[in-house]
Amino acid sequence: xxxxxxxxxxxxxxIGSIIIVGFGLVLGMEYGLLGTKLIITIILALAILAxxxxxxxxxxIKRVIEPMSRMLKGAxxxxxxxxxxxxxxxxxxxxxxxxxxxxxxxxxxTDTILKHMTDGVIAFDMNGNVTYINPAxxxxxxxxxxxxxxxxxxxxxxxxxxxxxxxxxNWTSSETKxxxxxxxxxxxxxxxxxxxxxxxxxxxxxxDITEHVKLDNMRxxxxxxxxxxxxxxxxxxxxxxxxxxxxxxxxxTEKHFLGIINDNADRMEKLVxxxxxxxxxxxxxxxxxxSQFDLxxxxxxxxxxxxxxxQKKNQNxxxxxxxxxxxxxxxKDGIERVIINIISNSVKYTPxxxxxxxxxxxxxxxxxxxxxxxxxxxxxxxxxxIFERFYRVDxxxxxxxxxxxxxxxxxxxxxxxxxxxxxxxxxxGKGTEVIIRxxxxxx
Numbered sequence: 218x219x220x221x222x223x224x225x226x227x228x229x230x231x232i233g234s235i236i237i238v239g240f241g242l243v244l245g246m247e248y249g250l251l252g253t254k255l256i257i258t259i260i261l262a263l264a265i266l267a268x269x270x271x272x273x274x275x276x277x278i279k280r281v282i283e284p285m286s287r288m289l290k291g292a293x294x295x296x297x298x299x300x301x302x303x304x305x306x307x308x309x310x311x312x313x314x315x316x317x318x319x320x321x322x323x324x325x326x327t328d329t330i331l332k333h334m335t336d337g338v339i340a341f342d343m344n345g346n347v348t349y350i351n352p353a354x355x356x357x358x359x360x361x362x363x364x365x366x367x368x369x370x371x372x373x374x375x376x377x378x379x380x381x382x383x384x385x386x387n388w389t390s391s392e393t394k395x396x397x398x399x400x401x402x403x404x405x406x407x408x409x410x411x412x413x414x415x416x417x418x419x420x421x422x423x424x425d426i427t428e429h430v431k432l433d434n435m436r437x438x439x440x441x442x443x444x445x446x447x448x449x450x451x452x453x454x455x456x457x458x459x460x461x462x463x464x465x466x467x468x469x470t471e472k473h474f475l476g477i478i479n480d481n482a483d484r485m486e487k488l489v490x491x492x493x494x495x496x497x498x499x500x501x502x503x504x505x506x507x508s509q510f511d512l513x514x515x516x517x518x519x520x521x522x523x524x525x526x527x528q529k530k531n532q533n534x535x536x537x538x539x540x541x542x543x544x545x546x547x548x549k550d551g552i553e554r555v556i557i558n559i560i561s562n563s564v565k566y567t568p569x570x571x572x573x574x575x576x577x578x579x580x581x582x583x584x585x586x587x588x589x590x591x592x593x594x595x596x597x598x599x600x601x602x603i604f605e606r607f608y609r610v611d612x613x614x615x616x617x618x619x620x621x622x623x624x625x626x627x628x629x630x631x632x633x634x635x636x637x638x639x640x641x642x643x644x645x646g647k648g649t650e651v652i653i654r655x656x657x658x659x660x
Contacts, residue, residue, distance in 0.1 A: 227270075234263055337423030341367050343416065345379055357399055357423050367419070382406040383416045400427025435605075442607035446488055446622070450481035491623040495606070498630040505548040505634065512545050512552075512584045512655065513538035513577040519556040520575055526564050527573070534564075536575040543657040545584045547635040552655065555628040555639075559588045559651045562624070566649075567592035583637075583654040590650075595643035603641060604629045 331338050337354025341347060345367035354360070364370050371377040374395060393404040403424040408416050457474040460466065466474065520536045527534045545552075563573045567590045576587040595603065602608045607622040632639045636656050643649040 234266065335425070337421075339370070339421040339423070341379070341419045341421070343383075343418055348418065354421075354423050357402055357425055358395075359397060359399065377404075377406075379419060382419050383408045394426075400425060401430045402426065439606055442622070443492065446607065447485060450485045453481045454478050488623075491627060494627055495623060495630065498627070498634060506550065507546060508549055509544040509546050510549045511542070512586065513542050515549065515553055516556055516575055516577050516586050519553060519560055522557065523560055523564050530564070530567075530569045530571075532564065532567060532569070532571050532573060534573040534575070537577070539576055539578040540580075542577060542579040542584050545655045545657050547637070547655050548631070551631040551635060552653075555631050555653060556586060556588075558624045558628050559653070563588055563590040563592060563649070563651075566590070579657070582657055584657055585655070586653045588651045588653075589648065591648040594645040594647050594649055595641070596645050600641060600643060 331349070331351045334351060334353055337357045338349070338351045339347060339354050340349040347365045347367075347370075350360070358364075358370065360370060367379050374393075377393060393406070395402045395404060403426045405422040405424070407420045407422070409418055409420055411417050457478050461471060461474055516538075517536050520534055523534065560573070560575070567573060571591045573588070573590045576585075576589070578585055578587070599608075604625050606626045609622050629639055632653060632655070637654050639654075640652045641649065642652075
């Protein structure tokens with residue numbers, strides 16, 4: 218195309234030159250301008266024409282020919298691309314459509330996962346505005362619609378700064394714990410970056426660690442309680458044994474001291490046995506000898522073991538089987554231990570002349586044992602805690618009566634591992650009712 222334009226300009230120059238020479242000769246003959254003056258005039262006119270043609274050629278090449286050449290090359294390349302043997306435009310459109318569908322599907326899946334996560338997730342841009350937040354985060358951090366920036370959400374907490382998170386990587390490696398009315402939370406702050414490693418925002422993951430904190434506190438309390446329960450009898454044993462070693466006691470005093478030492482040793486032995494039982498149940502290492510047995514017969518057998526104690530306290534104990542109870546399928550030794558523990562508590566905490574009633578029945582595929590007494594009862598605020606290990610309503614009285622504070626904890630573990638449940642109802646000063654339910658068949 219460029220050659221064509223140059224040829225056109227050259228033709229224009231030749232034609233112009235012929236016209237200039239022709240007009241120059243005519244004018245020279247008419248006005249008598251011949252010789253040197255005519256030649257100079259014609260050469261000057263041809264020079265002006267040449268300059269004009271050169272300028273026109275440069276303008277045409279720069280402003281017309283080159284842009285058009287680039288357009289034509291692009292058009293040819295585009296045409297060659299879509300007319301190539303390996304690519305078809307319909308296939309490209311179809312592939313693009315599938316890619317968009319897949320991208321939308323993945324986005325919906327990601328949104329669904331984040332929405333139903335138990336952990337909270339919040340994303341912020343570089344200005345601190347919330348770009349995404351899932352329902353779990355709103356609930357755990359107690360947020361509302363107005364809490365839409367980093368500052369509004371975390372300004373009430375100390376040492377949480379967006380600049381630190383983004384620019385101080387060592388700070389982000391630590392965990393931040395928060396406490397509110399919902400419990401304890403662990404917050405993980407992670408800056409996210411683009412493809413050239415520039416920070417573009419911050420991601421926050423919120424984990425509810427309330428249960429972990431509770432279990433950790435229970436573990437610490439358990440260790441403290443075990444230490445205390447063992448220290449008390451050990452102190453007593455050590456004190457009386459040292460007195461005996463001094464040899465200044467009469468035989469009657471020595472016998473009394475030895476009796477105290479023996480009682481404290483028995484208490485320690487019972488405590489250790491209870492701890493071992495709990496440990497076996499906690500670690501699922503207890504071998505349950507599951508069998509079918511008559512729950513009513515077992516309850517009567519357990520009540521008969523307390524005949525002497527009941528007689529001493531002038532109490533009235535009765536056992537009733539109120540229905541045709543099918544055989545239950547459970548660990549007989551474990552259930553017997555639970556019933557004996559509950560009856561023992563009723564006998565201990567029911568005053569002289571009180572009444573203890575034991576009912577065995579059947580309802581909704583569950584056999585039950587209900588033990589009801591007219592004892593001292595349990596305060597309402599303590600009912601939710603009586604199954605906790607080492608918890609005692611009256612610590613002084615419990616220790617005096619030989620309790621370890623683990624009986625009900627063990628009972629609950631045994632019943633739950635036999636697919637049953639245990640429930641306690643009590644009124645202070647009026648008595649307590651304990652109901653044990655055991656399935657008559659495997660659930």
